[in-house]
Amino acid sequence: MSAIYPSELCVDDTLPTTDRFTVCSVNGKVGMGVRSKLRFIRGTLVAKFTGHLSNTILQHTLQASPHTHLHDPYFVGLLTHSCAPNCALDMQRLEILALTDVEADQLLTIDYAATEDVLHRQFACGCGSPACRKWITGRREPVNEAGHAYLAGLASKKVRSLIGRVRRSAR
Template sequence: MGLFSSDFSIYPFGELSLENCYPSTTDFQVISTGDGRGVGIKSLRQIRRGHLLCKVSGQLLASRRLHTLEINEAVHMYDPHFTGLLLHSCDPNVFLDMASLELWALKDIVRGDLLCMDYAVTEGTLMRQFACQCGSPNCRLWITGSKEPLNEEGKKFLGQLNCDCDSAVGS
């Protein structure tokens, strides 16, 4: 990266170089969705299904919080710059491999697509369960971690929709 390059790392850490495949401002943009889902990551380039998008990083913590991802039940990776901003979808376009700390394309991604993962794939227990807004045909409506039961708020929410709670949240 040259002195006048417009390609900067999304991470504020100098040791995570673009040459080592960490996310850059040329490839990704942090945006506000404007539709109630919050902040997300938009792709600024096309990425083919099965290709590596980037490597990811973060600070290891012993507790779950906003913008953490579960490495195991006792260790969570805090990344408020990139992976902690990936939106949820029941029909995701990316997969976050927590063993290798790499982000992979599950589908072809076109410029402008928001990067979305299924939170139940990486999280046994979420910091908080929530109503899904992904809009996919296979939407589970209420999002939980893969190892946690539906909470009372979720039961009430799904009850108002008159749906089968077990099939709605199943991963």
């Protein structure tokens, strides 16, 4: 068992270790993620986290307060987004909590809009949840131009497939 954080960040022994979590590549699109090796019951503490404070939004920062961001490219900054996540972050206590039961070998997921006013980069979501918002932004920013184009593309694809279905059923 070893610590996931490098030694200069590993200030206490409650921080995550490799016997509980694996930092892994998820797939070409999503990038890195964190997989749990244990089962966590809904409502319980999954892990504590840490990082360096930053004034700017970076790829692996999480918003701690309106103008403060925690930069952690080792663990919590790598969590995958889901519109129906299994975890939530407490940015005051620096804790990951289980929103649902988390099974062993499951990816830990969070909703990026739950903590971030503005994202480092807005992106298309394929989380597969029925509640998927399809295009992810921070909670205080509008959908950007790329997002409008992407959502319009999805809408016209849906219309085309509906027309196709109507035509097929009319035969």
